[in-house]
Amino acid sequence: MRTVFHYIERDTFVHRLHPMVKLLHILLTLGLIVVPYWPTLRDLAALLVWLGLNAVLGTVARLSLRQFGFLAKILLGTFLFILLTQGFMYRGETPLIILGHLAIGGGVDLVITREGLFFGIILCMRMLTAVSALPLFVSTTPVSSIMAVLTSLRLPPTFSFMFVSALSFTSMIFEMWSTILDAQRLRAFDIESMNVFRRLSRAYVPVLTPLVLMLFRKGNDLQIALEAKGFGAPGPRTQLEVLRFTWRDGLAAAGLVGVFVLCLWIKYA
Amino acid sequence: MAEPVVRLRDLTFTYDPDVVALQDLYLDLHPGDILAVFGANGAGKSTLCYLLSGIIPNIYGGTRMGEVRVFGEDPWEHPIHHSARNRAIVLQDPETQLFMPTLEMELAFGPANFGVPREEIRERLGWALKTVGLGGLDRRNPKALSGGQKQRAALASALTILPGLLILDEPTSQLDPLGSTEVLEALKEVVAGRDLTTVITTHKVSEMEGLANQALVLHRGRVALQGTLEEVISQVDRLEEVGVQAPPLRQFFHLVLPGPESNSSDLEGAAGRVRELVDGGRLEVVAPVGTARRAPARPAAPLLQVEEVTYAYPGNPPVTALRDVSLKVAESEFLAILGQNGSGKTTLVKCMVGLLKPRQGRIVFRGEPIARMSVGQIATRIGMVLQNPDYQLFSVSSEAEIRFGLDNLGLDPREAGERTGEALRLLGLEEHRGVFPFRLSFGDRRKLAVAATVAMGPQVLILDEPTTAQDYRGRYLLADIARDLREREGRTIIMISHDMDLVARYAERVVLMLDGRIILDGPPEEVFDQVEVLARTYLKPPDPALLGRMLDDLGVPRGTLTPEQLASIFRPGTGVA
Numbered sequence: 001m002r003t004v005f006h007y008i009e010r011d012t013f014v015h016r017l018h019p020m021v022k023l024l025h026i027l028l029t030l031g032l033i034v035v036p037y038w039p040t041l042r043d044l045a046a047l048l049v050w051l052g053l054n055a056v057l058g059t060v061a062r063l064s065l066r067q068f069g070f071l072a073k074i075l076l077g078t079f080l081f082i083l084l085t086q087g088f089m090y091r092g093e094t095p096l097i098i099l100g101h102l103a104i105g106g107g108v109d110l111v112i113t114r115e116g117l118f119f120g121i122i123l124c125m126r127m128l129t130a131v132s133a134l135p136l137f138v139s140t141t142p143v144s145s146i147m148a149v150l151t152s153l154r155l156p157p158t159f160s161f162m163f164v165s166a167l168s169f170t171s172m173i174f175e176m177w178s179t180i181l182d183a184q185r186l187r188a189f190d191i192e193s194m195n196v197f198r199r200l201s202r203a204y205v206p207v208l209t210p211l212v213l214m215l216f217r218k219g220n221d222l223q224i225a226l227e228a229k230g231f232g233a234p235g236p237r238t239q240l241e242v243l244r245f246t247w248r249d250g251l252a253a254a255g256l257v258g259v260f261v262l263c264l265w266i267k268y269a
Numbered sequence: 270m271a272e273p274v275v276r277l278r279d280l281t282f283t284y285d286p287d288v289v290a291l292q293d294l295y296l297d298l299h300p301g302d303i304l305a306v307f308g309a310n311g312a313g314k315s316t317l318c319y320l321l322s323g324i325i326p327n328i329y330g331g332t333r334m335g336e337v338r339v340f341g342e343d344p345w346e347h348p349i350h351h352s353a354r355n356r357a358i359v360l361q362d363p364e365t366q367l368f369m370p371t372l373e374m375e376l377a378f379g380p381a382n383f384g385v386p387r388e389e390i391r392e393r394l395g396w397a398l399k400t401v402g403l404g405g406l407d408r409r410n411p412k413a414l415s416g417g418q419k420q421r422a423a424l425a426s427a428l429t430i431l432p433g434l435l436i437l438d439e440p441t442s443q444l445d446p447l448g449s450t451e452v453l454e455a456l457k458e459v460v461a462g463r464d465l466t467t468v469i470t471t472h473k474v475s476e477m478e479g480l481a482n483q484a485l486v487l488h489r490g491r492v493a494l495q496g497t498l499e500e501v502i503s504q505v506d507r508l509e510e511v512g513v514q515a516p517p518l519r520q521f522f523h524l525v526l527p528g529p530e531s532n533s534s535d536l537e538g539a540a541g542r543v544r545e546l547v548d549g550g551r552l553e554v555v556a557p558v559g560t561a562r563r564a565p566a567r568p569a570a571p572l573l574q575v576e577e578v579t580y581a582y583p584g585n586p587p588v589t590a591l592r593d594v595s596l597k598v599a600e601s602e603f604l605a606i607l608g609q610n611g612s613g614k615t616t617l618v619k620c621m622v623g624l625l626k627p628r629q630g631r632i633v634f635r636g637e638p639i640a641r642m643s644v645g646q647i648a649t650r651i652g653m654v655l656q657n658p659d660y661q662l663f664s665v666s667s668e669a670e671i672r673f674g675l676d677n678l679g680l681d682p683r684e685a686g687e688r689t690g691e692a693l694r695l696l697g698l699e700e701h702r703g704v705f706p707f708r709l710s711f712g713d714r715r716k717l718a719v720a721a722t723v724a725m726g727p728q729v730l731i732l733d734e735p736t737t738a739q740d741y742r743g744r745y746l747l748a749d750i751a752r753d754l755r756e757r758e759g760r761t762i763i764m765i766s767h768d769m770d771l772v773a774r775y776a777e778r779v780v781l782m783l784d785g786r787i788i789l790d791g792p793p794e795e796v797f798d799q800v801e802v803l804a805r806t807y808l809k810p811p812d813p814a815l816l817g818r819m820l821d822d823l824g825v826p827r828g829t830l831t832p833e834q835l836a837s838i839f840r841p842g843t844g845v846a
Contacts, residue, residue: 007370143370168368171412176660182624183661186653187674187721188645206663206673213707214659221365224324228358229430230382233350238381238390240374 006171008139014061015140018249019149021256022137025057028260029133033126035264039119046263047125053259054132061140075131082127083120090116143167148241157237165222169215176214180207272341273297274434274466275321279335282316282325290316290331292490298483300433300464305481305498307474309512309740310711312487314470318438320344321468323352339434354383356434357427361442361738363419367411372403372422375411379430390429397425401455416610417448421455428459435459437469441476442738445610445767447807449476456480472740474502475516475812478535486513514741517770517812517832524836525552536812540819546842547823553842554824572761573598573621573651573729578630580616590616591627592785598729601759603752605766605776605793609807613785614765618731621763623647634729645678652727654747656734658718662706667698670706671721678725692724696750712743719750729761730754736768744768748775769811773797773830781806794828 009015014022032050065072087096092113099110138146143164150160181191184206191207275298282291291313298304306314319325321339327349337344340355357379360366369375376394385393398404401421406414411422420440427435437456441449453476460467460480471477477484477498484501486494488511494501502508505515505523515523518539526546546552575596581587590613598604606614619625621632623639632639634650642650655661664670671692675685693699696716701709706717715735722730735747748771751762766772772779772793779796781789783806789796797803797810800818809815810830817829817838829835 144374147374164370165368167370179655179660180663182619183655184663185624185644186622186648186655186661188648188677188725189673190644193644209663210660218365221360221362222368224328225360225366225368227328227349228322228324228353229379229426230350230353231378233353233382233384235384238377238384238387240377240381240387240390242387 006139006167007142008063009142010062010140012061012140014057014136016248017140017252018243018245019137019141019145020152020243020245021249021253022141023149024253025256026133026137028256029054029129032260032263033130035267039115039122042267043122044125046267047122047129049259049263049266051125051129051132053256054129054136057136058132061136063135063139071131075128078127079124082123083117084112086120086123087112087116090119092116092119138167144241145243148239148243151237151239152243158232161226161231169218172218173211173215176211177207180210271299273299273338274302274340275468276338277336280320280337281334282320282331283333284316284329284331290490291320291487294335294492296485296495298434298466298468300466302483303460303467303469303481304483304485305474305477306468306470306485306487307472307501307508307513308470308487308493309472310743311489312511313490314487315438316490317487318358318436318468318470321434322356322358322436323347323349324358327352350382353379353430355430355432356436357430357432358436358438359420359423359427359440361439363416363423363443366423366426367419370410371407372398372409372411372425373407375422376407376426376429379426383430393429393431397428400428400458401425402451402458415448416444417451420444420448420452424452424455424459433464433466435465435467437467439470439472439738442472446769446809447609449473450807453480472513474508474513478502478516486511488512512740512742518816520832521813521816521835524832525839526841536815536819539812539816543816543820543839544823550842552839554838555840570600571597572600572602572635574633575617575621576630576633578617578620578627578632580620580625580627582616590785591620593630594785594787595630596780596787596790598761598763600728601755601761602778603755603762603764603776604778604780605764605772606780606782607766607772607796607806607808608782612782612806614782615733616785617782618653618733618763618765621729621731622651622653648674648725648727649678650727651729651731652722652725653731653733654715654718654722654735656737658711658714659707661718661721662714665705666703667693667706667709667717667720668702670717671724674721674725688724688726692720695723696720711738712746715743715747716750719747723754727760729763731763731765733765734767735764736766736771744771745774751775767808769797769809770831773811773814781808793830797830798827 029050032046088110090113092115094114095111096114096117097112099112102108102110147160147164150163151157184191189206275296277294277296280291280294281289283289306317308314316325319329320337323344325331326333326345333345339352344352367375369378373394376397377390380390380393394407398407401424403418403421403425411419414422424440441452444452457480459465469477469481481498484494484496484498485492486501486508493511494504494507502515502519505519508515522542543552547554575594578591578594579589580591581589594613594617606617608614616625620627623642623644626640639647662670664673668689671689672685675688680688693702696719698713698716698720701713706714709717730751732747732751736744748764751764752775754760755762764776776793779789779791779793780787781796781803789799789802797814800810800815803810813832813835814828814830817825817827817835825838829838
């Protein structure tokens with residue numbers, strides 16, 4: 001999880017792109033998945049084109065799939081859930097798999113329809129498209145550049161700092177979580193060997209108690225460290241990093257918009 | 270004389286509702302003054318730092334009586350970002366002070382908040398990094414630095430504000446000896462030749478020699494001693510009374526010749542002084558060579574065996590933390606493991622308790638490999654208390670905390686109740702039976718973590734860094750408990766520590782690790798005699814051991830590890846005035 005939200009230092013075309021171009025990529029990705037859609041092959045094709053673009057950008061940025069193993073695990077579970085629920089719930093006409101009949105009320109057929117399954121696939125693809133865009137921004141852009149671009153968008157420094165702190169706290173939470181689990185094993189409490197229900201009923205409260213209390217303490221220390229360095233002082237704040245938009249960035253932005261228009265054409269033409 | 274940088278008059282500060290933290294304090298600090306503040310935990314050291322930095326009253330509230338002036342201003346009349354323009358504070362825990370993704374951003378954070386021009390920030394950044402010895406690391410993520418580097422980075426980020434007053438609250442308390450040395454060297458470089466007023470709180474009195482020119486000892490918020498550093502640290506008895514440990518060589522001189530004499534704390538000076546006293550007939554060497562050595566430990570059956578263990582943390586490339594390590598720990602042994610951070614100490618004990626599983630080699634407890642044991646089986650044989658107790662407390666009361674592990678073992682309620690009562694009694698926590706663990710003091714939280722571990726009945730008890738962030742008396746608390754458990758119940762103790770004094774006093778065997786290997790293994794007298802080998806691991810034997818070596822020719826035996834042992838070699842001579 002940590003590597004998903006961490007900058008990975010490399011010298012690639014994607015890393016060198018102006019963060020504004022990468023923000024544009026995220027906005028276009030969101031745009032593509034929120035525009036009205038129908039579960040058609042055209043819609044699927046448009047998503048595949050954009051996913052292909054993300055795969056190319058990921059390859060150019062030399063991001064390996066292994067880095068996203070944790071995220072992939074979560075997504076796989078979610079996708080399975082979506083495919084099953086949509087398969088059963090979507091009011092389709094073409095039965096694909098008939099599992100049986102439940103004599104509840106007037107009777108319910110347990111049928112996975114082709115339309116339901118396809119709708120589920122489209123939903124999963126949209127989710128995957130959205131999720132795949134985030135590491136392309138976070139893993140290829142130094143936080144200093146992210147802060148600089150957020151500031152250039154005239155967002156208040158507090159907002160930029162909240163973003164940076166969130167990244168820092170994410171890794172801290174994972175380290176603390178792991179230490180607490182170790183401490184519990186030392187007291188014969190093995191959360192990892194428990195099933196989901198036992199974890200929910202018995203395991204998480206003892207983990208969360210020290211975690212939450214220590215996070216409050218760390219948050220308090222962070223406040224002291226920030227304010228003792230003049231955070232919130234009146235007057236303009238100096239931006240250390242100066243970002244320059246080059247012709248390459250312009251071309252990349254135009255290319256992104258071009259692929260976006262292509263996807264819209266595939267969807268609606 | 271110009272107005273002092275810090276001026277406190279009859280200052281009393283009370284945290285709401287009624288916790289008096291400082292009382293009747295008077296203090297003047299002028300440009301270039303370096304004040305060392307000593308005191309046990311809860312003496313008021315941090316409160317003083319917060320007052321001077323403006324954290325009180327801007328973040329922590331309370332009631333003040335008397336006068337506080339820093340650069341002629343009352344902190345109660347200004348927001349903290351105003352105070353932050355001319356004073357900076359470095360806190361105990363380097364982790365929470367470094368919040369930016371690169372050192373460059375970290376150091377620029379303060380001046381950037383005040384709108385300092387970009388070019389000037391870059392100049393300050395380069396200067397500060399160079400001053401603390403981190404030049405060239407400006408693009409490095411602070412989280413990837415070692416403990417000493419992190420604290421130096423925190424110091425550098427304070428310097429970029431160009432403060433006139435620098436406040437350091439126990440800057441070395443969470444560092445290993447190498448990290449402490451790095452930070453103190455950096456600090457000497459920072460203050461050298463500058464009119465920077467500095468306030469440093471610490472438990473380690475000897476670190477302040479050659480650095481501070483003034484000293485203040487606080488005891489329960491009141492001034493116990495105040496004056497020049499020399500005046501203060503020569504008061505060995507008074508320091509002891511208020512829970513502050515005088516430097517070991519001062520203790521030695523105080524033991525052999527009690528009185529208000531000024532004696533050197535540095536080794537060369539101390540050796541010269543002893544020779545002078547012996548030559549003048551004021552001291553005589555009484556113990557023949559070899560008497561300081563302890564009797565060799567009785568041979569005992571191996572209880573825990575580490576057999577050719579290699580462990581590598583996954584990564585690209587993997588990081589090998591243990592390389593073919595073998596070790597036999599006997600029944601009822603008190604073993605100390607020494608080494609710098611990253612030497613493999615913690616990895617080794619984590620393998621012993623099954624938290625890490627070695628790819629090569631095995632760990633055997635009474636002939637049975639622990640790899641075949643369940644989590645519960647291991648916990649009843651080998652217990653481990655972590656460095657920070659707060660990760661080990663999960664329950665709503667002290668009693669429930671101890672029951673937590675016992676319930677996981679599936680003990681019947683009657684037996685679990687008996688064991689809980691016994692553990693609370695053993696650790697002196699009976700009156701806190703119903704108290705929420707996080708409301709206990711740090712020392713009591715540590716005791717509770719030990720109680721919860723001991724209640725599970727392990728034959729081996731492992732203590733990971735029991736002295737971190739502890740004052741003089743707190744440092745010995747867990748080691749005393751462990752020694753009691755060993756002597757009364759025959760339990761085996763394994764202690765990881767950087768504290769040479771603690772190891773010298775308690776351990777009967779010392780293992781020294783470097784780069785994932787054991788490089789020395791033997792009684793403390795023998796290990797601490799290997800000065801050159803220890804130096805490779807940036808460790809130094811206790812000062813009394815080094816002084817004893819320097820006085821070889823006087824007939825002082827090797828292996829005098831504590832001030833008391835060294836003092837027992839001498840007696841007052843006929844030349845005493």
